[in-house]
Structure formats: structure tokens, C-alpha cells
Amino acid sequence: MKLESLRSLLLEQLQDLYSAEQQITKALPKMIERTSDGGLKSALSEHLDITREQVRRLDHIFDEIRDGDRDGSKCKGMEGLLKEGEEIIKAKGDPETRDAGIIASAQRVEHYEIAGYGCARTYASLLGRRDWAQQLQQTLDEEKEADQKLNQLAERINVEAKAA
Numbered sequence: 001m002k003l004e005s006l007r008s009l010l011l012e013q014l015q016d017l018y019s020a021e022q023q024i025t026k027a028l029p030k031m032i033e034r035t036s037d038g039g040l041k042s043a044l045s046e047h048l049d050i051t052r053e054q055v056r057r058l059d060h061i062f063d064e065i066r067d068g069d070r071d072g073s074k075c076k077g078m079e080g081l082l083k084e085g086e087e088i089i090k091a092k093g094d095p096e097t098r099d100a101g102i103i104a105s106a107q108r109v110e111h112y113e114i115a116g117y118g119c120a121r122t123y124a125s126l127l128g129r130r131d132w133a134q135q136l137q138q139t140l141d142e143e144k145e146a147d148q149k150l151n152q153l154a155e156r157i158n159v160e161a162k163a164a
């Protein structure tokens with residue numbers, strides 16, 4: 001990797017996010033399948049649709065980048081988070097406790113995305129690409145919304161999880 005300018009750092013961050021989103025698109029259906037709570041299931045399903053739109057938004061930005069493109073590199077951070085999430089969804093035992101664990105995994109994913117999009121948005125803005133900054137901000141807002149929704153669900157589901 002060579003980082004010569006803020007522009008190359010932005011490109012590197014966008015590639016990381018692109019890979020992260022694609023991995024999330026594959027992982028979410030498995031999480032949804034193993035969720036026993038209806039409210040959590042529909043929140044995750046809704047976020048899957050939003051995630052697919054976020055991939056399209058990144059595609060749109062990549063289409064406008066002349067000297068760089070999706071390089072196919074894998075986001076190892078997201079790979080690790082999703083591997084940990086996989087262990088939770090495979091866990092046997094109390095379904096409500098597993099649901100609480102699924103929320104914990106999903107919130108880690110959202111927080112990773114919030115950090116990534118926040119940086120990318122700021123770089124785009126500093127580079128004078130207000131159009132990209134706006135699109136990245138929109139995704140950032142969606143990730144924050146998803147995180148808040150998970151917080152709300154956790155207030156109920158954590159209590160339903162077996163206390164002992």
C-alpha cells in the first residue's frame with residue numbers, strides 16, 4: 001500500500017468499506033435466520049435492504065473515480081467481526097440470550113461502519129467533493145440510525161435473556 005495523499009487515503013478507505021458492506025450483505029441473512037425475536041428480525045431485514053443500497057452508493061462513487069477502482073481487497077476488520085458474530089449465531093442454548101448476543105455483534109458492525117464512513121466523509125469534504133461527502137453522510141446517518149434501533153431493541157431483549 002502506498003499513501004501519497006488524502007485522496008489515496010480516501011480511496012483506500014472506500015475500498016475497505018466496499019468490502020465490508022459486501023461481507024455484511026452475505027452475513028445478515030444468516031443472522032436474520034437465527035434470530036427468534038420478530039422485532040429484531042425485521043430491523044435486521046430492513047438494514048439488509050439499506051445495506052444493498054449503500055453498496056450501490058459506493059459503486060456510484062467508484063464509477064466517478066478515474067485513477068482508482070475497487071481493488072478487490074478484503075476488509076479484515078469486518079471479516080473478524082463477522083467471524084465472531086458467526087460463533088454467536090451458531091451458539092446453542094437460550095434463544096433470547098442468543099438474540100441479545102446478535103445485537104452485540106450487529107452493534108460492533110455498525111460502530112465499525114460509523115468510524116469508516118465518518119473518516120471517508122471528512123476526507124471527501126476536505127478534497128472538495130461535496131457530492132461524495134453528502135452520499136457518505138447519508139450512509140453514516142443510516143448506520144447511526146441502525147445502531148440506535150439496536151439500542152432500543154436491546155433494552156427489551158437483554159431483559160428477556162435468561163438472567164441465570
Ligand SMILES: [Fe+2]
Nearest residue numbers: 021051054113
Ligand atoms: Fe453499511
Ligand SMILES: [Fe+2]
Nearest residue numbers: 110113143146
Ligand atoms: Fe450497517
